[in-house]
Amino acid sequence: MQTKRKKKRISDKTVFFALGYGLILLLTVFCLLPFLLILSGSFTEQSSLLTDGYRLIPKVFSLEAYRFLFRVPGDMLRAYGVTIFVTFTGTVSSLFITSMAAFVLANKSFRYRNVVSFFFYFTTVFGGGLVPWYIFNIKYLHFKNNYISLLLPLMVNATYLLILKSYMKNIPDEVYESAKLDGAGDWTIYWRIALPLSKAGLATVGLFTALAYWNDWYDAMLFIDDAKMYPLQYYLNDILNKSQGMAAAAAQAGIPAAQIPTEPVKLAMTVIATGPIILLYPFLQKYFVKGVTIGAVKG
Amino acid sequence: MKKWKQILSCALTAILVTGALTACTGGGTAGTSASGSDTPASATSTPVESVSSAESAPALEEVVLTMYLLGDRTPDFDMVFDQINEKMKEKINATLDVKFLGWGEYEQKYPLLFASGEDFDLIYSADWAMYNSQASKQGFYEITQDMLNTYAPLTAASIYEDAWEQSKVDGKVYMLPMNYKELTAYVFFVRGDLMEKYGIDKVESIDDIETYLQAIADNEPGMIPLDVGSDFDARFLYDLFWQAETAGRLEKVNPQQLMSYIATGDDSATVFNETEDPAFLSTVEKLKEWKDRGFWSKSAVVNTQNNRESFAAGKSATALMNINNAKADYTTLTQAHPEWDIRVVDAQGTAPAIVQSYLANGMCIFSKSKNPERALMALDLMRNDEEIHDLFSYGIEGVHYNNLGDGKIELTDANENYPYDGNCNWGIRNDAYWKSIAGGIPNYDELYDNWIKTAKGSEYQAFTFNNESVRNEVAAMGEIYTTDMKLLYLGFAENPEQDIANVQTKLNAAGMQAVYDEMTRQAKEWHDSIK
């Protein structure tokens, strides 16, 4: 009986891992292949890309896309700098502000937690639309050519706040109770206990926030005119849009328009924008290891 | 009429002179003896501090006018505008601060500029770039004939009468359109090397093109004969076929997405849908036939590359484009691929070239501009001062181009830093000063001569439809235009007759009749008014 059960357990594990590895490998290939094609495509000459399609190895190798995007290398570097600054500042302040609120809302002793949660949630469903938002920001918050216009719009995302709240709810009440008995105030509990215990949650929401800041070009499009303040994604989008929009307008108004290698440029943009941030991810992964949080405190 | 126009311009010159001499004395009663109190300017009653009317005639205060253009600041833009501003300051004591709305974003940002009431004075506009929608929402400053006479005397004297008429929306003018007659005519690019390969010795007519396309479809499996379908060129062939059938018989009424026509000479101006004309069926049938013969891709409706790109990449054997783009492409392509031996073929056939609406390019004044009069004066100079016009349009002589005389110029290497006709100067183009680049398409003159002989614009080109009362119906029709109609324009029809009937049912459900009733009413009113 004993041996039989053990045997069965082993085979269970084998089946699980066979399926598990299979699934992960399949998804990895599914996600990797297109990216490799993009990488290769970004090094292909436009005409070859149009006629031969995407290939794993470029048929006609060319650096034209990168040359086009990097024609002013200083601007590109500055755009990287702006993006890193905005992403870092934005993510840190957003995490701080959001986690404080999430901490309070996760706390059962806070009587108005549902009402306040609703107050935040409501903003994910209803919005005033672009025009009023734009007018308010320009007129009263002076967003034009101001980094605040890149920081503030993404600062508090109600969805992330509620997700963080649900992670913080996992912290057992007794942890708080005992801290309270030791005379700790709300702030101390938040800073000393809640934050360290929700590292995984913070890492998750922090990652999403960082990605949102990193990828945001829309706010820059609306509010930033000064080319020196362009963040990376907008800088790249702007280069491409310029030439595509020009071609479209050229059809209408008899405006002369030059042609550029749009197809490889699109792909090269993806490569340029993905590189640095994807390197950040492995550093966060240490927060996603089983058993480092609650067990550690309890034990 | 003419007389007091002259008097006025004298008066204005006087103001300008004193203004230039005694800049910034503002509000003084400098006693230029203007031409009496019945000046039209006072009738416009615009409460603006400085040059509000000729009678008080204070010196011109120095102002900075903000001007929005579409596109990008080219490398030498500021250099050129420094020179323009020098002249502007001298003449009207104003300078221009130019801002750009990028091509990829102007559609979003343009209306936002108006909505947020940002401080600006001048903006580029066109019938394809926001003119109607902004004008009907009171976004632009109304330019009256009187204002024009007072503040833009040179324009008043030179503007084409049709151009002025065309810019009216509900009888009011909000734009100074370009003073430039432009032909829209299409050409095919075909490849001499392929012609030779398949023993085709001439490609001159649409029938020859058909033979050529068939030869490619039969023999070049790696090529798409004509790679149309993108938003840029989905309608090109349809337009050619349709115009060949209906020219001289039907008059097009803008905007395009309402698919509306009036029979030539119909004094009742009854508007009807293009699908209702028998020529529509035959056109769609012909397109379907071409499509079924593999002249363009079965996936054409989702094509994102335009046919110029495909042709340049060697993916397709033919390109179809308007003559302006052809001029630019011909030069680059013959350099890159001399072995292709590109031939430029007239695509118009029996369809006359179209005289573009003047509204295809123009400049407007913002309704909340703080200095509308000065903005108008600045526009007047940009359009009519040869030096300023040329600077804006072609850059600095000797730096960006060399003048060859006879209205021809040649470009220098530095031209790419201020490309010829490429700085959103299109709104101030003026035939009187226009210069074209020497060289280019070899048979250009011959083509042009052919077109100019028959070129005409629609009778209703100058009519602008105000859709205010039927906006919902217009939206619903626009939706059908981008979907069902797009399929028909590309010959994607299982059974043309049936498909056309289906579209008509949808259009009727969308409220087409209500739109056309309103359009007929407005068109008739307009038609009667110009008689």
Add this chain to the structure above:
Amino acid sequence: MKQRLLLKDLKKNRTKWFMILPAAVVVILMCYIPMSGIVLAFKEFNYHDGIFGSPWAGFKNFLFFFKSGKAWSVTRNTILYNIAFLTVNTILQVSVAIVLSEINRKRFKKVTQSVMFLPYFISWVVVGAFIYNLFNYEFGAINTFLKQVGAGTVDVYSNPKAWIPILILVSLFKNIGYGTVMYLASVINIDPQLYEAADVDGATIWQKIRHITLPGIRPTMIILILLSIGTIMKGDFQMFWQVTGNNPMTLGVTDVIDTYVTRSLMYMQEFGMTSAAGLYQSVFSFILILLANYAVKKVEPDYTLF
């Protein structure tokens, strides 16, 4: 009475209220004040009078949406796609998160996790170009392959049914890495003692997943599902527009509210009509989320959104 209670709480829990304050201020500035612009939906907007001064239009701005009889079909498509995405994505994200939490090979985990995140960075425009390169009738990779092996060709762009699985797969592709992280963070929060106890009892790995892991991540699942219901009326516009290439031949199954509204208003700058369409989506979503939240409250009062 209620007010007195609130005042008392404001005083008693002032630290807590202060901790909420910054987030609340941002939300008020960025969301609540501009929200007053919803009135645009009922206005005939002009620049001169501005948002609040423009004349009222009643419900006129809503009409275009119902004019062509597509309102129902696009609403249905939007909801069905969101349900399909939610189901498929949740199942796979949870599976991957569980498998990753069980695997001990660090390098393997790091690499695969990072790779699954890559698609998140590929813009929809590029995804669209990709799809076009796959399915283009003459040049597409699929038909080229089919021709090489001597099979017939397929015309995907004229086949509406094909787009349902394509869109679901594309959504999975973009979101797998992103969603997995969220569940992973939740799995690793489960108390390890529970697993140890199960091991002592000789539970199989499947039993542990069923009785410990899945219940452990239930709160996260519920909250994420609730949050998705709140956006069920909104399609990812870029995704539908770019991936299908705004193809008129397949609109019956690929048209969602946002793409339909965009096409209708493509040639007009009608802030009021855009606003009206947005309001329709919001009100509908809001009713759904109130119902869903109420249902959760009945069963699991701890897991509600609000």
